[in-house]
Amino acid sequence: MAAAAAVAATCLLAASLPAADVQGLRWLLAAILVLAGIAGTVVPVLPGAPLVFLGLLAGAWADDFQKVGWLTLALLALLTLLSFAVDLWAGHLGARRSGASAWAVFGAFVGGLAGFFFSIPGLILGPFVGAFAGEYLARRDLRQAGRAGLGTWLGLLVATAGRLALVFSMLGLFAAVYLLES
Numbered sequence: 001m002a003a004a005a006a007v008a009a010t011c012l013l014a015a016s017l018p019a020a021d022v023q024g025l026r027w028l029l030a031a032i033l034v035l036a037g038i039a040g041t042v043v044p045v046l047p048g049a050p051l052v053f054l055g056l057l058a059g060a061w062a063d064d065f066q067k068v069g070w071l072t073l074a075l076l077a078l079l080t081l082l083s084f085a086v087d088l089w090a091g092h093l094g095a096r097r098s099g100a101s102a103w104a105v106f107g108a109f110v111g112g113l114a115g116f117f118f119s120i121p122g123l124i125l126g127p128f129v130g131a132f133a134g135e136y137l138a139r140r141d142l143r144q145a146g147r148a149g150l151g152t153w154l155g156l157l158v159a160t161a162g163r164l165a166l167v168f169s170m171l172g173l174f175a176a177v178y179l180l181e182s
Contacts, residue, residue: 026062049083067181086162094155100148107134
């Protein structure tokens with residue numbers, strides 16, 4: 001939603017500027033989207049990899065697709081899709097290995113969202129507390145709730161590491177293609 005608003009504002013502003021200023025504005029949009037995307041790889045509310053992809057697309061657009069073409073953008077899109085697969089796989093694996101119920105997974109999601117409002121400690125502890133509470137509500141077993149909380153939290157941690165690796169791979173691919181085409 002915010003990315004669409006940024007693109008719309010850029011297009012409206014670009015209509016009244018000289019060509020050199022429009023290119024700078026496109027690069028600014030690209031930088032904002034990429035930075036928001038990097039933050040989104042660790043913040044559960046923001047879609048990290050899609051924002052990075054949109055930022056890199058804006059970067060290619062800023063150069064009129066002269067250096068970064070459609071093949072590179074297609075590879076970046078595949079890496080973006082892979083980030084969703086890594087996210088689902090790691091979360092599922094962590095929950096399954098600990099014997100977590102669906103309530104624990106739901107609790108981890110809600111805990112991550114609630115933790116967003118409590119800064120870094122909330123982002124770290126929120127998913128664990130949520131998974132613990134969800135599992136405890138489902139089974140009334142403290143030991144299992146602790147296992148489910150830890151397993152689900154570790155799965156989310158692995159997913160975050162995977163998303164970060166993919167996002168930095170996307171940035172590396174874009175930079176390599178952009179610099180080699182100079």
